[in-house]
Amino acid sequence: MSAPTARPGTFLVVDDSALHHQMYRLIFSKGSLAGSTVHHAMNGREGYALLAAHPEDYLRKPFQPADLERLVARLQAEHAPAA
Numbered sequence: 001m002s003a004p005t006a007r008p009g010t011f012l013v014v015d016d017s018a019l020h021h022q023m024y025r026l027i028f029s030k031g032s033l034a035g036s037t038v039h040h041a042m043n044g045r046e047g048y049a050l051l052a053a054h055p056e057d058y059l060r061k062p063f064q065p066a067d068l069e070r071l072v073a074r075l076q077a078e079h080a081p082a083a
Contacts, residue, residue: 011037014047
């Protein structure tokens, strides 16, 4: 059985480091990942907004509505402002 090969796709990078985002831009511009669409978020809120706006771009396995609702609830809880 051969190892899966990387191929262009759509990716969401959530990281608060501008340096890491530069690294990902380089990684996704070369080799088998060249041509990928990469969306960048500098924090969880931005990442959640991108995920919520276009979940079909990032979720590759068949999701049931309840699965997506649980994922959204978890992301909201993880990135809610401290009380």
